[in-house]
Amino acid sequence: MPVLSLADVYRARRRIDGRVTHTPLLASATLSRIAGTDVYLKLETTQPTGSFKLRGATNALAELAERGIRKVVTASTGNHGRAIAYAARALGMEAAVCMSALVPKNKVDAVTALGARVVVAGKSQDEAQAEALRLAGEEGFVFVAPFDNLNVIAGQATIGLEIMEALPDTASIVVPLSGGGLFSGVAFAAKRVNANVAMIGVSMERGAAMHASLAAGRPVLVDEVETLADSLGGGIGLDNEHTFALTQELADSVVLLDEVSIGRGIVHAYQEERLVIEGAAAVGIAALLDGRIDRVVLKNGPVVLVVSGANIDIGLHRRLIQEA
Numbered sequence: 001m002p003v004l005s006l007a008d009v010y011r012a013r014r015r016i017d018g019r020v021t022h023t024p025l026l027a028s029a030t031l032s033r034i035a036g037t038d039v040y041l042k043l044e045t046t047q048p049t050g051s052f053k054l055r056g057a058t059n060a061l062a063e064l065a066e067r068g069i070r071k072v073v074t075a076s077t078g079n080h081g082r083a084i085a086y087a088a089r090a091l092g093m094e095a096a097v098c099m100s101a102l103v104p105k106n107k108v109d110a111v112t113a114l115g116a117r118v119v120v121a122g123k124s125q126d127e128a129q130a131e132a133l134r135l136a137g138e139e140g141f142v143f144v145a146p147f148d149n150l151n152v153i154a155g156q157a158t159i160g161l162e163i164m165e166a167l168p169d170t171a172s173i174v175v176p177l178s179g180g181g182l183f184s185g186v187a188f189a190a191k192r193v194n195a196n197v198a199m200i201g202v203s204m205e206r207g208a209a210m211h212a213s214l215a216a217g218r219p220v221l222v223d224e225v226e227t228l229a230d231s232l233g234g235g236i237g238l239d240n241e242h243t244f245a246l247t248q249e250l251a252d253s254v255v256l257l258d259e260v261s262i263g264r265g266i267v268h269a270y271q272e273e274r275l276v277i278e279g280a281a282a283v284g285i286a287a288l289l290d291g292r293i294d295r296v297v298l299k300n301g302p303v304v305l306v307v308s309g310a311n312i313d314i315g316l317h318r319r320l321i322q323e324a
């Protein structure tokens with residue numbers, strides 16, 4: 001744990017200040033009534049790239065720029081890739097995003113529109129990843145990992161600071177959990193401010209790599225399957241350096257949700273909160289609606305749900321609302 005310090009988080013905050021949104025923390029009357037306690041939503045959906053990943057990407061790239069590094073590469077086609085592209089442009093850096101030939105054109109276009117170079121390589125995400133590492137090894141690019149990177153974690157941790165400053169009596173924080181960069185960061189900052197804050201991670205049942213790893217006591221592989229919470233898919237890396245240990249240390253509990261529940265969270269956000277959010281971001285709301293957050297925890301005081309991103313396929317969203 002000592003590898004990350006609160007000073008790192010404050011440094012991250014100074015670096016990203018003015019480049020990312022200090023997001024709103026909104027009280028939810030409906031969810032508060034359902035939960036029987038004050039419920040707040042931390043709306044990372046309002047970031048310019050539609051997810052919190054801009055915080056970690058901006059901090060990591062700004063730190064590299066301070067060291068004179070100007071070329072970065074990633075293989076993420078999702079929110080991390082988008083954030084890297086956006087942050088690189090803002091900082092005047094060169095970004096390459098490696099994608100397999102199977103990635104749909106709209107995703108390629110989204111990254112190109114943000115000024116990053118798309119490198120099409122191979123026919124799978126693994127082959128795209130290998131190309132990213134080759135560029136890093138041979139062409140002077142620095143690979144920026146989506147979660148297992150201390151500057152990324154420190155960037156996500158600024159969410160924890162913002163929550164504790166806006167609502168010092170926060171009793172628990174519910175965080176979507178995949179690779180654990182978001183969870184580790186928020187939990188680290190919040191518990192440094194108040195060690196009694198309960199930290200609850202939420203993943204989908206289908207392919208919860210961190211949950212399986214916590215159960216095994218070491219990073220393990222899980223099969224990646226399709227899920228409404230697509231931003232929560234993927235492994236934590238068998239060579240995980242930081243987020244596994246941090247999550248193990250800081251998580252009070254981890255909740256797993258089925259697809260029906262996640263869908264209900266997306267629909268509730270739309271109908272009751274007037275929010276368009278992606279599946280990964282809906283898991284906190286879904287866990288609360290399904291009574292999956294411990295009542296004892298809820299009795300302790302206000303609960304904050306981190307609503308992590310808005311980037312849902314709009315056709316899928318429409319379908320979920322119509323079928324509701």
Ligand SMILES: *Cc1c(COP(=O)(O)O)cnc(C)c1O
Nearest residue numbers: 079178179180181182280308309
């Ligand atoms: C990446 C992502 C997560 C999970 O973050 P990790 O740091 O990988 O745990 C949750 N929600 C959204 C919208 C994301 O893009």
